[in-house]
Each structure stands twice: as structure tokens, then as C-alpha cells.
Amino acid sequence: MEFKMRRLNIRQLSFKLGIKILNKSRAINKCLIALLFVLLIFSGGCGLNLKPYSREFFAMDTLITIELYAKNDALGSLALNKAEEEFYRIARLTTRFSSPDTANTKEETGNLQFINANTGREVEIDPELWYLLSRCRIWGERTNGAFDISLGAVSDLWDFQHGGQIPDKEELAEVLEKTGFEKVFLVRDVNRVLIEPGVSLDLGAMAKGYATDKAAQILRELGIKHALINAGGNVYTLGCQPTGEPWRVGIKHPRKADEYLEILEAADTAIVTSGDYQRNFISDEGILYHHILNPETGFPATESISVTVIGPSSFEADILSTALFVMGNKKGPEFAKNFPQFKTIFYEE
Numbered sequence: 200m201e202f203k204m205r206r207l208n209i210r211q212l213s214f215k216l217g218i219k220i221l222n223k224s225r226a227i228n229k230c231l232i233a234l235l236f237v238l239l240i241f242s243g244g245c246g247l248n249l250k251p252y253s254r255e256f257f258a259m260d261t262l263i264t265i266e267l268y269a270k271n272d273a274l275g276s277l278a279l280n281k282a283e284e285e286f287y288r289i290a291r292l293t294t295r296f297s298s299p300d301t302a303n304t305k306e307e308t309g310n311l312q313f314i315n316a317n318t319g320r321e322v323e324i325d326p327e328l329w330y331l332l333s334r335c336r337i338w339g340e341r342t343n344g345a346f347d348i349s350l351g352a353v354s355d356l357w358d359f360q361h362g363g364q365i366p367d368k369e370e371l372a373e374v375l376e377k378t379g380f381e382k383v384f385l386v387r388d389v390n391r392v393l394i395e396p397g398v399s400l401d402l403g404a405m406a407k408g409y410a411t412d413k414a415a416q417i418l419r420e421l422g423i424k425h426a427l428i429n430a431g432g433n434v435y436t437l438g439c440q441p442t443g444e445p446w447r448v449g450i451k452h453p454r455k456a457d458e459y460l461e462i463l464e465a466a467d468t469a470i471v472t473s474g475d476y477q478r479n480f481i482s483d484e485g486i487l488y489h490h491i492l493n494p495e496t497g498f499p500a501t502e503s504i505s506v507t508v509i510g511p512s513s514f515e516a517d518i519l520s521t522a523l524f525v526m527g528n529k530k531g532p533e534f535a536k537n538f539p540q541f542k543t544i545f546y547e548e
């Protein structure tokens with residue numbers, strides 16, 4: 200997976216393309232140099248006459264920013280509007296909570312709140328949500344349960360949404376019994392689902408990643424070639440910068456505010472981080488409790504601090520970053536080798 204991109208001069212580029220070809224004949228040599236000029240003109244000059252447009256908005260409990268380049272104001276604002284709307288649309292489909300951007304969601308049928316409000320009976324749901332649930336089931340199996348979207352009732356007890364609290368032990372043990380994907384039944388072809396009573400689904404570990412991919416796809420379809428979407432720990436770089444340079448994305452240091460672990464250069468790449476430094480609280484005993492839960496214990500996962508996943512899909516990188524965080528710094532890197540299209544950064548103290 201190519202996530203680093205640097206501008207190269209002709210000698211460097213010739214070298215990259217293979218010096219052996221250059222030695223074969225003068226004719227090929229000339230053609231190649233001509234081709235290199237064309238490549239350079241297109242890569243360096245493609246951003247001419249473009250203007251920057253940007254927007255910040257709040258969706259999925261996260262401040263989202265989109266920066267893009269477009270050739271005129273009409274396209275610039277259309278692209279921002281469509282991408283923003285897409286975040287709200289996915290939020291309405293996937294959120295467990297009512298909020299201003301998901302208003303009226305209870306009256307709509309077929310979204311996640313509808314599923315959670317109708318446990319114990321088979322209901323028809325939005326086909327896109329059905330597809331997402333089926334992908335989540337596959338990823339749950341692949342990660343041996345480290346990624347588990349059935350932890351909604353456990354998350355409710357911790358209540359990180361409102362600052363967080365340590366749950367009562369008995370209550371936690373009771374709701375842990377109501378987790379596990381074997382309690383979720385997806386009926387193929389008819390977009391129907393049945394979840395057992397007491398089970399509550401939570402798509403918080405992948406919704407922003409999925410929405411980021413979908414928003415990027417919308418921008419692409421509108422002809423946008425250079426954009427950066429930042430949905431909290433989910434970043435997607437569409438194309439490169441108009442100058443031909445890669446986008447530069449900083450990975451936040453999990454323990455030092457305003458410092459970065461690394462600055463990555465990226466183009467057409469998702470960079471997703473799961474960390475213990477958000478949606479957390481410190482108990483009277485000085486213990487840090489955070490929102491990424493170990494599905495076996497129902498307690499926050501303790502084996503990692505920050506895990507970044509870099510790869511082609513923000514949706515999958517989001518799922519993987521949560522799962523690898525749960526697996527921790529010892530098991531996670533080994534498991535990640537199964538997915539060579541993704542690179543990872545595990546923070547060690």
C-alpha cells in the first residue's frame with residue numbers, strides 16, 4: 200500500500216521507473232523522458248486555478264472538518280454541502296442516541312435506534328444498515344470478538360457520553376450476559392434482523408470511518424481531486440494537495456497535548472486512531488477509565504494507549520484500530536500482519 204508520496208525530479212523518477220529500461224535503447228530512452236515530462240506536468244500542474252474551501256460542523260459527537268479544492272464557488276459549496284449531509288445521513292442511520300443532527304430519528308424506521316427499541320422481534324431495516332451489520336459480523340469473527348458491536352448495554356452503564364461512571368459489578372455482570380453476536384440474527388435477502396431481548400447494538404467503533412469513506416466517495420463523484428476529511432481520529436486524504444505534494448497528517452501524542460507522535464505523508468489514504476485519551480475519566484483512585492471496552496470483561500481495554508491504522512479504507516481502518524486497541528500492544532501487531540494493506544502504529548510508553 201502506497202501511502203507516502205514525494206515529488207521526484209526526473210533523475211529520481213527515472214530511477215524509480217527502472218534504470219534497466221533506460222539502458223536498452225536510445226529510442227525508449229527518449230520516449231521515457233517525454234513520458235516523464237507529461238507525468239510531471241500533470242502531477243504538478245493539476246491544481247492550477249483551484250480555490251480552497253473548508254467547513255467545520257458537528258456530527259457523531261465529533262467536530263468534523265472538510266477541506267477541499269474546487270474550480271469555482273458553486274462546486275466548492277455543493278461539494279461541502281453534500282459531504283456534510285452524508286455525515287448526518289450516516290449518523291441518523293447508525294447512532295444509538297438522539298441528538299440535534301439525528302432529530303426525528305425515532306419516528307423513522309429501519310435505523311439503529313429502531314433495532315435497539317425492538318429487541319425480541321424480527322424487524323425490517325434499512326438495506327445499507329443491514330449491509331453494515333453483516334460486515335461487522337465478519338469483522339467480529341475475524342478479530343475473535345475483539346471488535347464487538349453488541350456492547351451497547353455495557354457502554355450505557357459506563358455512560359461515557361455524559362462524563363462516565365464506574366458501573367455496579369452485579370449490573371455489569373448481568374448486562375455482559377446480553378452481549379455477543381450470536382444473539383443477533385441477520386436474515387439474508389430481506390434486510391431483516393432480530394436481536395435477543397436486552398441486547399443493544401453500538402456502531403460507535405465504525406460509523407465515523409464509514410461516513411468518512413462515503414463522504415470521500417461523494418467528493419470524488421463530484422470531480423473533487425484534492426480534499427482532506429478529518430472526523431476526530433478518522434482522517435481521509437483524497438488525492439494529494441493541489442501542489443502535487445502529499446497531505447501531511449499528524450498523529451496526536453496520547454500523553455502530551457499539542458505534540459505529535461508522527462507526521463505522515465499521505466494521498467488517497469485513511470489514517471484512523473483509537474486512543475484512551477478521549478471519552479474518559481479518572482477515578483478518585485487515579486485510574487483512567489475510557490470508552491474502548493474489552494468485550495470479555497466489560498471494562499476498558501488496558502493493553503494499549505493509542506493505535507493508528509493506515510490504509511485504503513477508513514471504514515475498515517476504524518474497525519481495525521478499535522480491535523487492535525483491545526488486543527493490545529503484544530497481540531495486536533502480530534494480528535495486524537493478516538492485513539498487509541494496512542500499516543499500524545502502536546504507541547509504547
Ligand code: ADP
Pocket residue numbers: 345346347348350354401402403404405407431432472473474477478490491492493494517520521525
Ligand atoms: P472513537 O469513537 O473515538 O473513534 P473507536 O473507533 O475506537 O473510537 O470506537 C470506540 C467506540 O466504539 C466506543 O465509544 C463504543 O461506542 C464502541 N466500542 C467500545 N468498545 C468496543 C469494542 N470492543 N468493539 C466495538 N465497539 C466498541
Ligand code: MG
Pocket residue numbers: 403404405473516517518519520521
Ligand atoms: Mg474504531
